[in-house]
Amino acid sequence: MSDTDPKATRTGRPRSTAADAAILEATRASLVDLGWSKLTMSDVATRAGVAKTTLYRRWAGKNELVVDAVAVLFDELELPDRGSLAADVQGVVLQFAALLERPEARTALMAVVAESTRDDSLRHRIRSAIVDRQKRLVLLGRERAQARGELRYEDDASAAARNADLIFDVIAGAVVHRTLVSAEPVDAEWASGFTSLLLLGLAGAQAG
Amino acid sequence: MSDTDPKATRTGRPRSTAADAAILEATRASLVDLGWSKLTMSDVATRAGVAKTTLYRRWAGKNELVVDAVAVLFDELELPDRGSLAADVQGVVLQFAALLERPEARTALMAVVAESTRDDSLRHRIRSAIVDRQKRLVLLGRERAQARGELRYEDDASAAARNADLIFDVIAGAVVHRTLVSAEPVDAEWASGFTSLLLLGLAGAQAG
């Protein structure tokens, strides 16, 4: 979560875990109220009841702080087994969409991605803190579909990985683009249309 | 381009169109060198050889300026007829991807979209300046496919519009996500895999 992880027991006063929680909570609150561009470190410190220097002792700057603050939202993602691949895909889509309805996520996600185009370490942080958490759901859905016999197990491991990457980019990309660029709601109707398009494509790929 | 358009002839000294061009050019150069977050109005003004006040006379702020500066890149988008829907889709994908290779576009696009989540007027500006220019290609590709008989003409106009919106979000979203979030290249191989997935989905929708 923070930059340094206190492996084993260290000497000296330990870092306040309560401060960690308060800071991340304050960051989300500030994102809701002010949005990414007007969020300042001073404001977060004030909201958290913490000195500004304490923030800089744990995070290099606004980018890293916001990534960690938003990352916990992606821990809530779950994918109950709905019995079919179609229902599971629709579930994933609606989960992503629900997350993007939250103003903290809306304003922060694209902003940190934009920053990451010029900052490799930030990009890796986003990947492990956010993207991988999303991707879990896609991989889980595939496993279930294979167990059900809806998708076949692939022989070539690297080809399977490429395929999963493709499907993940299609699902996540479409939902994000619909929500943030087109600024149209991802409701049940859209999710249904998207799901059938994707599944027909996958079915065709299985056949061909 | 600027905020006010001089409809009809106005009295007084006209705005320098050379300054317009110099400012937008300087903005793109600054995006390349500094990136979105470190780009400042003062820097752009200096690069353009223009007073800072001149920028504020034409654009409300950094957001609007960058949108206009990047928008012209999307005018270069073209879609030569490659003879089949599959080839045309692949063409669109590679066009989008090539645009996102440019550092000005990479750093600016996601940033202004992030800003637009809290600024409706900015969102509309992005739509008309950027998104609609992309969407043209998708609509053009559909028309050609219909003329070739690869896709059937749809009766319900609103359903057709929803469908085009869906396909646009899928294509643009997938390419953007692949490029900026997954940070993997959109090469011919990926484009080919994506295209076949999409087309199989469309083919299935035509049949079902």
Place this chain on the structure above:
DNA sequence: GCAGTTACGCTACGGGTCGTAGCGTAAGGA
């Protein structure tokens, strides 16, 4: 207990950007 070590709150600071006001000058139109 006592020293050693690390975290915290607080204050203060130089450096930078923002967006605007005010002024004199330049470039067109009636």
Place this chain on the structure above:
DNA sequence: TCCTTACGCTACGACCCGTAGCGTAACTGC
């Protein structure tokens, strides 16, 4: 020539950044 608008320039208060320095708080090992 008068009127109107645009331009360059300077200066300004407000704000945020990221860091340094200090005294104090909390926890560990002896």
